Amino acid sequence: METRFRLLFLALPIMAFGLSGCAATKNLFGWGEEETPPPAEIPEGQVIEPQVERREIREPDIDSEDFEIGAFVGVMGIEDFGSDVVYGVRLAYHVTEGFFVEGSAGQAQGGLTSFEILSGGAPLLSESERDLTYYNLNVGYNILPGEGFVGEGRAYNTALYVSVGLGSTRFAGDDRFSVNFGAGYRFLLTDSVAMHVDFRDHLFDIDLLGEEKTAHNLEGSLGVTVFF
Amino acid sequence: MSERNTTTIPSTHRPTRYFWLAVLALLCVQTATTALAQVTGEFRTVSVADPYLEMHTGPGSGYPIFHVIDRGETVEILMRRTDWFQVRGPDGTEGWVDRAQMERTLQPTGTQIEFAQANQQDFTDSKWELGLLAGDFGGANIISLYGGYSLNPNVSIEAWGSQILGNFSNGWMGSVNVVHETWPDWRISPFFTLGAGVIHTEPKSTIVQGEDRTDQIAHAGAGFRIYATRRFILRAEFKSYVVFTSRDDNEEVEEWKLGFAFFF
Numbered sequence: 001m002e003t004r005f006r007l008l009f010l011a012l013p014i015m016a017f018g019l020s021g022c023a024a025t026k027n028l029f030g031w032g033e034e035e036t037p038p039p040a041e042i043p044e045g046q047v048i049e050p051q052v053e054r055r056e057i058r059e060p061d062i063d064s065e066d067f068e069i070g071a072f073v074g075v076m077g078i079e080d081f082g083s084d085v086v087y088g089v090r091l092a093y094h095v096t097e098g099f100f101v102e103g104s105a106g107q108a109q110g111g112l113t114s115f116e117i118l119s120g121g122a123p124l125l126s127e128s129e130r131d132l133t134y135y136n137l138n139v140g141y142n143i144l145p146g147e148g149f150v151g152e153g154r155a156y157n158t159a160l161y162v163s164v165g166l167g168s169t170r171f172a173g174d175d176r177f178s179v180n181f182g183a184g185y186r187f188l189l190t191d192s193v194a195m196h197v198d199f200r201d202h203l204f205d206i207d208l209l210g211e212e213k214t215a216h217n218l219e220g221s222l223g224v225t226v227f228f
Numbered sequence: 229m230s231e232r233n234t235t236t237i238p239s240t241h242r243p244t245r246y247f248w249l250a251v252l253a254l255l256c257v258q259t260a261t262t263a264l265a266q267v268t269g270e271f272r273t274v275s276v277a278d279p280y281l282e283m284h285t286g287p288g289s290g291y292p293i294f295h296v297i298d299r300g301e302t303v304e305i306l307m308r309r310t311d312w313f314q315v316r317g318p319d320g321t322e323g324w325v326d327r328a329q330m331e332r333t334l335q336p337t338g339t340q341i342e343f344a345q346a347n348q349q350d351f352t353d354s355k356w357e358l359g360l361l362a363g364d365f366g367g368a369n370i371i372s373l374y375g376g377y378s379l380n381p382n383v384s385i386e387a388w389g390s391q392i393l394g395n396f397s398n399g400w401m402g403s404v405n406v407v408h409e410t411w412p413d414w415r416i417s418p419f420f421t422l423g424a425g426v427i428h429t430e431p432k433s434t435i436v437q438g439e440d441r442t443d444q445i446a447h448a449g450a451g452f453r454i455y456a457t458r459r460f461i462l463r464a465e466f467k468s469y470v471v472f473t474s475r476d477d478n479e480e481v482e483e484w485k486l487g488f489a490f491f492f
Contacts, residue, residue: 061272063307095460097288097310101488137360137371139488145288157286166362166371168391173433177369177393191307191314227309 065192065227068092072106072196074221078132078171080209081110086219098142102163105135106219110171113209124208129173132217134202136180138165148187157188169204169217178204182219196223272305274333274341281333283323287312295321303333311345351455351491352381352412359463359489366469366481368394370401374489381412388425397438399429403445409453419465421449427471444472449483461489 069091076086088106095101110130116123140163148158162183169178182200189195202217276299283295287309295317297303303315303325311327327343335341346354357376364370372390379385386405392398403425409417424446431438451465464486471479 062305062313065307065309094310095458097312142288145286145290147285147291155285157291168371168393175391175393175398177371 066094068094068100068194068225068227070194070196070223070225072198072221072223074198074219076106076108076132076202076217076219078108078110078217079206079215080113081130082112084108084111084132086221088221090223090225092140092225097145100140100142100161102138102140102165103135104138105133107131107133115209125172129171132169132171134167134169134178136165136167136178136202138163138180140164142186143183157191159186160184161186163200169202171204172206172208176204176206178202186225192227194225194227196221196225198223273302274305274330274335275300275302277334277340278329278332281315281325281329283315283317283321283325284312285323287314287324289326291324295323305330346459346491348415348455350459351415351461352417354378354491357384357386357461357489357491359461359487361463361465361485361487363483363485363487365390365392365394365483368392368397370483370485372485372487376407376489382409383407384409386421386423388423392427392429395432397429397431399427401425401427401445403447405447415455417453417455419451419453421447421451421465421467423447427469441473443474446470446472447483453489456488459490459492461491463487463489 069089071087071089073085073087075083077083086106086108088104090102090104092100092102110125110132113124140161142159142161144160146158146160148156150156160183162181164179164181166177166179169176180200180202182198184196184198187195187197198219198221200219200221202219203214204217205212206215207213276297278299280296280298281301281303282293283297284291285294297317301318303317306314306316306322308314309324312324313327313330314322315325315330316322327345331341331343333341355378357374357378359374359376361372361374362370370390370392372388374386374388376384376386384407386407388401388403388405390401392401403423405421405423407419407421409419411417424444426442427445428440428442430440447467447469449465449467451463454462454464456462465484467483467485469481469483471481473479
């Protein structure tokens with residue numbers, strides 16, 4: 001059985017490449033047509049190579065600040081397990097003035113459920129199983145870019161953004177597929193340093209207390225990020 | 229006691245070593261700052277060629293124009309954020325100018341400045357690609373991250389890492405793929421892929437039976453890379469996996485995924 005499948009997988013590439021070969025016979029793999037340009041020749045009589053420094057702006061000379069890195073701290077409510085301090089890190093890449101992609105990771109710890117407190121019985125989870133860690137990969141959009149005015153003479157760039165994404169949450173001894181969405185407010189203290197107020201809802205399915213249900217875990221956080 | 233004596237001997241040399249390290253570090257910083265000063269001073273100044281250059285208060289088209297700089301005046305480019313440039317005018321005013329207007333400024337040599345922007349040609353020719361996809365792996369959720377390197381416009385090699393999150397078991401998967409694009413210059417470019425790797429499965433803690441397994445996998449698949457904008461690609465793909473289990477039967481899994489990627 002196993003060898004038959006392995007044979008099948010050998011046959012597949014031959015078929016795939018054969019098919020594509022019929023459709024585009026010219027330069028099938030892109031190999032072979034590459035020609036290296038002849039090296040620049042120095043005229044024989046010329047002894048000194050001219051070394052004129054070109055005062056042109058090269059793109060790498062301009063500092064491009066599309067990445068944003070930072071940390072946050074806040075409160076996260078873990079459904080049935082109380083609320084706890086959450087802290088984490090995030091990294092964002094601004095694709096356009098509107099869109100950005102963002103990766104974040106955070107951790108919090110679940111407390112006791114009401115049942116555990118009232119019954120006084122054996123705990124549902126061990127101490128290490130109460131640790132909640134997550135990572136999320138999000139796409140965000142600056143829905144309301146604008147300015148915030150402090151007093152008469154100061155204006156700061158701000159943006160209200162929405163963000164949605166998915167990731168994995170480790171809680172109660174298992175990794176759980178999770179979806180998150182939320183909104184935040186970015187307040188740029190300088191052109192490179194920003195403060196964030198962020199609210200998220202993390203959703204994942206959990207069957208720890210009998211039947212499976214979708215748990216909503218709300219998180220509110222305050223963060224600082226730096227553009228680079 | 230004797231041990232202590234032996235350790236004190238080499239330690240007498242340490243302060244001098246640290247001193248030289250400090251001197252070296254200082255020298256490095258010195259050279260870096262002078263180099264930086266040269267860059268900022270000389271190479272980042274452009275003169276306005278349009279009737280005027282519009283300065284916005286922020287890096288976005290919605291931010292109001294608060295200042296204009298006349299033709300012929302020079303501005304210094306401070307930084308770039310997405311398609312916006314922060315510039316400093318002759319009177320020290322700082323503001324944001326969009327890419328289209330920056331391209332109509334002149335360099336000290338009198339030539340127009342060009343800012344390379346990724347386009348569909350780069351989509352075909354780019355060497356590196358990094359992406360994120362999510363979808364369904366035989367009923368379980370899957371999140372994948374991949375990095376690709378193009379040997380030429382048609383053939384590329386990709387390394388994939390995935391996390392599988394199911395109802396009964398979780399796991400991860402790592403694989404190496406060969407991808408063939410028949411028409412890499414099309415905006416919606418179809419591809420075929422083949423690969424092999426390993427899959428690790430661990431049953432969930434609420435499931436009593438079962439143990440962790442690591443098996444070999446092989447897969448074939450097809451999909452589309454779609455050029456969206458700038459460095460952005462949308463990607464959709466289907467892969468059919470064969471898991472070479474240690475049991476009597478091999479397992480077959482179908483996977484559908486959707487996501488995005490960047491090329492650079």
